[in-house]
Amino acid sequence: MSERVIKPLGRGFLFLDSHPAGCAQVVRDLAGQVERRTPERRVALVIGSSSGYGLAATIAGLARYGIDGVGVSFEKAPTARRTATAGWYRTAETAALASELGREFHFVNADAFADTTKTEVLDLIAERWSGIDHLIYSVAAPRRVDPRNGETYQSAIKAIGAPHTTKSLAFEDGQPILQEVGIEVATDDEIAQTIKVMGGEDWARWVEALSGRGLLKPGFSTVALTYIGSELTGPIYRQGSIGAAKADLEQTALTLGKDGVQAMTSVNGAAVTQASSAIPGIGLYVSLLHKVLGDGLQTPIQQSTALWDQLTGDTPWDLDEEGRIRLDRWELAEEVQAAVRAQWEAATQGNIADVADTAWFFAEVRRLYGFDVPEVDYEAPTEVDVSWPTRA
Template identity: 35%
Template structure:
């Protein structure tokens, strides 16, 4: 960034349900708060060297936070987020990586970020080389937390698979929150074609997860007792048509099949391949799922009554502390970990069932408690609406980051 002006006033910009601006200082404050959340719960025995695929935001970032500041692990994060360029301040994920590494190193922990395409073979080799050359042992925790719009076919670079969020078999009409206009809008989503279903499964299923495990094992950088985990979602009946029964749900069923194949390979040496069915969360990826945001408003409002709300880092810390490495595993008939049990508990869903029909375009208001919390959580993903943080930013700060 060139020019004589170094100070700027940051302005928030939301287009539809996509945030197109960032406040780095707000993200720094949010990172400090999340680290403190983990630290207050104390240290626990877990991984020594964790590889987080998709560690720049959401459940991937939450996993990395509890691995580093709860377990004391060395952490490697792989995932692409746009860095600052010209008059663009960079994506929130890029800053999350920067601030995480800075905080980890202050705490005496090793933290490495690779801002790269997780699907590429060259990225896998980059990580393998780093583990061989720089770490004192193999990876003993592999987290797969990737939500991506597309993936190149590794066997045919000319073919690109693109994921879609669509129902299967019949169209779905539902209401979603438009965060830009702050209103509820009706959407009708046409059913996915067979080709779209297949492409979404290639991108969002477990294929690449299996490729990562295979590559790391073949290179001798995966510990025999390694635990690897991929995140899924079930949700209630209210979201089933667009999620569980749609293209995303189909992809997650494929990921569960991947987990079974991986378990057959890792189990004999003491390793584990796990699926965790996580709770609904305010994330940038979830914000664009048709109808999902309306359910989230009702859920957040219900949880204000039941007192069962968790932030992403709280959820992930409980998952790893109690279930992955602890003795409080909650599993279903398919063997999947179920930290989402709090969300799906009868007392919470009964509240949701009462609230959801009342959230319509005619009754929607910005003062709705669930909406206020949803919008605040969404804005904080980009560093806005963070208490004590101003909109001032000094562009010369960019010169000190060489991530």
């Protein structure tokens, strides 16, 4: 037993420790927002199950449809000096939730890009269920080691074609700071490496490995999560190096969709995640979006619930002309974007706390690490030595 009082120490959007009780409560709060449906025996594999949309997809699948399956993520265990990563604690609580729901859901802590991880996960699937119905791919990583050639690829957050300057949100001692951030132009090599990390190659390898082992059940479907976003963030996101990787992801869906495989990308809406908060301009944009929409901003758990409803056939597919699932229509509605643009253009350092919902955004960032969660006593010691879920 190792109980400690955990405080949110860090700089900007990065914290040195995470709060175990807060992370656990986040999982419970997400599950409590999902209305349960009659479960069918479906087996799912979620790659990137410990945070962001991958976590939401895992919890929504468990709480709404009682899925069985495997979640894969790469998290750090607690040490003598530091707590575990937030995803470690969220995974432990998600495993407890699955057990309470009577589901068999296993969690593998390993590099999703590695062939050894694929072998471990496929062996587990073959042993327990002889196949899966769904694969959800939600990986956000800064780098990737390709096990086939040993090369390390590094993603870049840069513009393509011309440099770009954007307004961006930062915090100093909890107070919002409006900045102007310059975005450099990516080289061809940086674009290629970003595609290697964030594109569709590893997604395809997972599907090919499952197919090669005969582990795709009849009617199998797979979805990779993507984002398009606003014209305000376009130069740094959709038209930038990240966007090139997302385009590759969408092209991969077309090549995978054959031989009985239904492969699609799901275009999700803007959200506060550990990955998105690191991208210049995104924090400001999401703060403005929440200011405009309030509770009309659809959360990852709401969107993930809608995704599962479509995957299971409970509701019809909502597809665009390119065959992508669209969970972001609420965000890109013309009147919403017009209102956000007006606020963006009006934003100054003097009025930033008024035109944008900066307090909400900062609290959401802290919640990523288990802080600012209602019903959690942050003055009380909490157990930090939480074990990774053992397999049943």
